[in-house]
Amino acid sequence: MDMRQIVILLTILVSSEANHGRISIPLSGNYTTIAREFGFNTRVYDVVTEDGYILPLINIPGKREVVLLIHGIVDSADTFIIRGDKSLAITLAKAGYDVWSANMRGNRYSRRHVYLNPDKDKQFWNYSYHEMGYYDIPAIIDFILQKTGERSLSAIGHSLGNTVFYVMGSTRPEYNEKINVLIALSPICFFNHARPPVSSLLEAIPHISDVLVRLGQEEVMGDETSTRKMITLLCTVIKSYEICANGLLSTIGGSDPDELEPDFLPTLFTHFPTGTSRKTGLHLSQGYLKKDFALYDYGERNIEVYNSYYPPKYDLHRVTMKVVLLDE
Ligand SMILES: *[C@@H]1O[C@H](CO)[C@@H](O)[C@H](O)[C@H]1NC(C)=O
Ligand SMILES: *[C@@H]1O[C@H](CO)[C@@H](O)[C@H](O)[C@H]1NC(C)=O
Numbered sequence: 164m165d166m167r168q169i170v171i172l173l174t175i176l177v178s179s180e181a182n183h184g185r186i187s188i189p190l191s192g193n194y195t196t197i198a199r200e201f202g203f204n205t206r207v208y209d210v211v212t213e214d215g216y217i218l219p220l221i222n223i224p225g226k227r228e229v230v231l232l233i234h235g236i237v238d239s240a241d242t243f244i245i246r247g248d249k250s251l252a253i254t255l256a257k258a259g260y261d262v263w264s265a266n267m268r269g270n271r272y273s274r275r276h277v278y279l280n281p282d283k284d285k286q287f288w289n290y291s292y293h294e295m296g297y298y299d300i301p302a303i304i305d306f307i308l309q310k311t312g313e314r315s316l317s318a319i320g321h322s323l324g325n326t327v328f329y330v331m332g333s334t335r336p337e338y339n340e341k342i343n344v345l346i347a348l349s350p351i352c353f354f355n356h357a358r359p360p361v362s363s364l365l366e367a368i369p370h371i372s373d374v375l376v377r378l379g380q381e382e383v384m385g386d387e388t389s390t391r392k393m394i395t396l397l398c399t400v401i402k403s404y405e406i407c408a409n410g411l412l413s414t415i416g417g418s419d420p421d422e423l424e425p426d427f428l429p430t431l432f433t434h435f436p437t438g439t440s441r442k443t444g445l446h447l448s449q450g451y452l453k454k455d456f457a458l459y460d461y462g463e464r465n466i467e468v469y470n471s472y473y474p475p476k477y478d479l480h481r482v483t484m485k486v487v488l489l490d491e
Contacts (some may be wrong), residue, residue, distance in 0.1 A: 174474045194221050196243045201253050210306045212298040217269040217275035220303055223252060225261040228343075229313055231303070232264045235322030235349075236292075236443065237436035239272055242321065245434050246427075251319065261311065265303045266317075267295045267327070271386055271437040281382065288381035291446035291459050292323055296330025304341050317343045323447075325350040325486075329456070332482030342484040350488050352479075354451035359489065368448035375441050383436030398432035407432060462487035 195205045206222045221240050221301055232251060234244045243252040243264050255262045266273040269281075280285040309318060319326060325347040332339050357365060375381070381429060384391050398407035404425045412423065423431075446459045453460070458474040 192295075194240055194244050197247065198223055198252070198256075201248060201256075203253070203256050203351060208306065208310075210265075210302050211277060212268070212302040213296070214298050215277040216273065216299065217277065217278065218268060218273045218299060218303065219266050220306065221264045221266075223256045223262040225259045227259040227261060228305060229261045229311055229316040231256055231307060231316055231318040232262065233300070233320040233324035233327065234270075235269075235324045236266065237439050237445070238321070238324075239270045239434065240266050240349055240435050241434040245430055261271070263307055263316075265299075267299045267324075269382070269439050269443075274385070274438065285379075285381050288440040289442060291442045293330055293446065293458055295323075295443075296327035297334050300331045301335055301338055302329050302376055304338065309340065315341045315343050315347070319346045319348065320350075321348045322351055326352055327481050328484070328486075329479060330477060332476040332484055333479060336481045336483070339482065339484045344485045344487060346393060346487045346489065348489050350490065352456055353454070354447075355454045357451055362451065363449045365451040368444050369452075370442055372423055372445045372448075380471075381441050382438050383441050383444060384436045388438070391436065391438075394432060394436070400428040402429055404428060 192200070194205065203223045206224065208220045208222070210218045210220050212218065219240075225431045232240070234240060234242050244250045247253065252262050252264055269288065271293070274281045276287055281287045299481060304316065308314065318328065325345065328342070328345050329352055332342075340393075351443075354362075375383070384390060394407075394411075399401050402425075406418075407428055408425070409424050442459065449460045450456060455476060456479070457476040458469065460474045461468050465474055469475055
């Protein structure tokens, strides 16, 4: 993909974000049914990773280049379509791109494994964003390239959906050349400059994690967890804009009432947040506390796992793919 094509893709992207106003928003339904409302058929494939996780990958076929969309933390492929007409998936599909939306391990759709049971086997939840970058993204890329006969693809990641590409680029450098360009929306990697309340949250995570360990709860925000049930009640049944938009979202993501109209709230909170592992949160928090971008810190067990006292750092010099960083 040359510069001109990258610019075209970026333009489409920005216009889909910027062009708000009254839009038709589908409340119910999943990716497939929402896509159909806008005249697009989807194909859903199960991608199986080297370590056995089963990840539904959704394609809206198109004649132009392949664009892979990767969601952020406690999110899913749905995030790219729930805005309906103005969503990224529909906008790219209308422009003719071959759109692929992935689900990384552990969310509502990817609570599946070839032999581990997420409800019974704690080992299922023994992953962080490291495994998403090391196993999930390469498996998804290989699947798409094999299916389409292409040699490379372009990707758009949101938030943690970019971090996983840096993990992949540094730990499996041969994958760099399979990426034409990574467009990174709200990218995260280092948290050195995090301010309250995000910094307070990152500081609190190890304590929350200790409590979860004592409760034997490895899944965070899964559909059956009490946190998630409370959010469903407050944000999709009672529909409190005060708590859900001003309280929950603005605290972490910043306030933007123009972009988050009250009507959209129940739709958003029907699809978000969705589950991930306790370890993913802890790994993020370690990055902030140590001001480092490194593998998961096992403490005393680092010697056994990494043969070193400290977890290895991700070598960002090895991330040679083209990256466009977009932030507000
Ligand atoms: C959406 O739901 C329908 C009907 O239950 C199902 O056939 C389809 O595979 C689902 N799509 C996704 C992306 O999960
Ligand atoms: C989780 O995985 C790591 C590394 O793969 C392993 O060393 C550790 O023992 C596992 N932890 C649990 C609780 O199974």
